[in-house]
Amino acid sequence: MISLESVSKYFGKMGNGNVAVQDVSLHIERGTIHGIIGSSGAGKSTLLRMMNVLERPDVGVVTIDGKRLTTMTDDQLRLARQQIGMVFQQFNLVHNRTVSKNIEIPLELAGVPKSQRQQRVLECLELVGLSDKGNDYPAQLSGGQKQRVGIARAIANHPHVLLCDEPTSALDPKTTSGILEVLRQINQQLGVTIVIVTHEMDVVRSLCDTVSVMENGMITESFSRAQDGFTTSPAYTLSYREQLLGYKEEN
């Protein structure tokens, strides 16, 4: 479904030690939720943004749904990105447009006729539990509600893939669990493949089927819920491996 083959990204001159992502290969199965976790500066966001070529890899190949994004022209990429929604930490809403008008933006860009746009906006509002907020402006909403609008906008064009960059990092734990529930629902009901960058182990444990741990621009470890199981130990002093697999292995 999503395939990265030996992708690297350098900022500034190549080979001067300023590598953000180095020689990463990753395959994410259709319909799964994949987490990318790691400390600040590990390269998580850069890796995510290479999946829809918002960051163009300096080296390597990105394929989604069998389409090779890395060799596409800008016009081809714009079309391909309609199948890849994106959710941001700071929501990135347009403040002088209502909630409904925010959700309508990707539909306008995709050339969907106005009558169909309104119907789709209502569906998306319902999906994220904001049916009564369509006429509000972003400033009238809580953080969790703003992120629900961000998610509604990201799924408006029926994408196959949803890329989420720290979607809950600006939110408190209770609001976070509501947002994770919305993402889970989108995955289970609509079959959307989700990739989520986070530094919160609880997000991985509650949501993800598989997870990659990043360090210094590389994937250092990978885990799968089916094979490894994830524990619920909130022992934040432990390594990612210890947090996910528990003490058992160590003792």
Ligand SMILES: Nc1ncnc2c1ncn2[C@@H]1O[C@H](COP(=O)(O)OP(=O)(O)OP(=O)(O)O)[C@@H](O)[C@H]1O
């Ligand atoms: N546009 C850019 N120009 C220069 N360097 C960049 C740029 N974007 C990222 N970097 C560098 O690349 C490395 C990886 O950054 P990235 O944002 O991908 O990490 P991250 O794991 O997502 O970190 P965080 O959790 O803090 O967001 C960092 O050293 C960062 O400073």
